[in-house]
Amino acid sequence: MELLDSSDESLKKAGKALAEGKLVAIPTETVYGLGADAFNTEAVARVFEAKARPAFDPLIVHIASLADIARVASDFPPKARLLAEALWPGPLTLILPKRGEVPDIVTSGLPSVAVRFPVHPVARRIIECSGTVIAAPSANPFGYISPTTARHVAETLGDRVDFIVDGGPCAVGVESTVLDMTGRTPSLLRPGGMPLERIREIVGEVAVPRAHGGTGAADGEAIASPGQLKSHYAPRARLYLCDYRALPGAMAGFPGRAKGGGNGMAALVLDGARAEILKATGLFDAVFALSPAGDMREAASRLFAAMHELDARGFAAIYAERVPEEGLGRAINDRLQRASFK
Ligand code: TXA
Numbered sequence: 001m002e003l004l005d006s007s008d009e010s011l012k013k014a015g016k017a018l019a020e021g022k023l024v025a026i027p028t029e030t031v032y033g034l035g036a037d038a039f040n041t042e043a044v045a046r047v048f049e050a051k052a053r054p055a056f057d058p059l060i061v062h063i064a065s066l067a068d069i070a071r072v073a074s075d076f077p078p079k080a081r082l083l084a085e086a087l088w089p090g091p092l093t094l095i096l097p098k099r100g101e102v103p104d105i106v107t108s109g110l111p112s113v114a115v116r117f118p119v120h121p122v123a124r125r126i127i128e129c130s131g132t133v134i135a136a137p138s139a140n141p142f143g144y145i146s147p148t149t150a151r152h153v154a155e156t157l158g159d160r161v162d163f164i165v166d167g168g169p170c171a172v173g174v175e176s177t178v179l180d181m182t183g184r185t186p187s188l189l190r191p192g193g194m195p196l197e198r199i200r201e202i203v204g205e206v207a208v209p210r211a212h213g214g215t216g217a218a219d220g221e222a223i224a225s226p227g228q229l230k231s232h233y234a235p236r237a238r239l240y241l242c243d244y245r246a247l248p249g250a251m252a253g254f255p256g257r258a259k260g261g262g263n264g265m266a267a268l269v270l271d272g273a274r275a276e277i278l279k280a281t282g283l284f285d286a287v288f289a290l291s292p293a294g295d296m297r298e299a300a301s302r303l304f305a306a307m308h309e310l311d312a313r314g315f316a317a318i319y320a321e322r323v324p325e326e327g328l329g330r331a332i333n334d335r336l337q338r339a340s341f342k
């Protein structure tokens, strides 16, 4: 593996490597992606292999201009067009009917393709320089926490990729919002970096499955997003998700605690004030605030880095606060919820 900086010379080198069928980890505004030429089936197969990702879980194709859509999608419905014009480039993935030319390995045989136009200048430049479009899942081993720094990628996939481009920490920090645009009403498949409220401002109604707090179809009845497994994004430590006020109670019920404490009980809360209160109880070995001022954007951007850090410090259990279910809070709760399943 070779680590590249984000000088234009390096980005050209990364683009060329992708065009030659190499695997390149790329910074985006959401998380780092593990990229391969979407039209090179062998390279895409190596992405699945590197992540130990099951073949039924399709990849997102990353583009660097609106004109690239025609290379992968057979149709660009009016509502999808409205969203693209308003919110792209940005942390939003649209599921569109796919063109026959897109290899089945990218879409896991589905008739649709996931398309995303990232806003991160490094990602855009690399895609541009590759001259193709880039299939890229998050650059983490399957089921593990998504990477928001080049170091996260190097530590977990370093020996399985050809290049890692360091573009600094990801500003958004949670994956893109995924919307299925193949039906009459747009449907939310994954809450993410683009708030649902913003999407509704542009297209009105969006179906939200019950799994994401909506009144729509239950998981399984909804048009499947095969990657939405219950257990995902998981740290090695046991993670418990509950209301802030219930955190001490949940912790007190943990069997390991009775054996003398100090065995690694961490709390993860939204803001600094709450962190101080929990610290003062003396119940936890460590208390972390995602954002000192309680800013949801900052919290989202630091979520995965905090989970990596907690994992590295070997806590036995992490007690995490459920944050308000609005804006980026939906994505934060979704990732914490998945991290809590074992
Ligand atoms: O922010 C992101 O989206 C990051 C960066 C790298 O762009 N990528 C990412 O990829 O999170 P990944 O592979 O970790 O998640 C892609 C999600 C999965 O849940 C997958 O099942 C879903 O998108 N997906 C992909 N193609 C689909 C399709 N045709 N229909 C339904 N869901 C699809």
Ligand code: MG
Residues within 6 Å of the ligand: 137, 138, 146
């Ligand atoms: Mg992922």
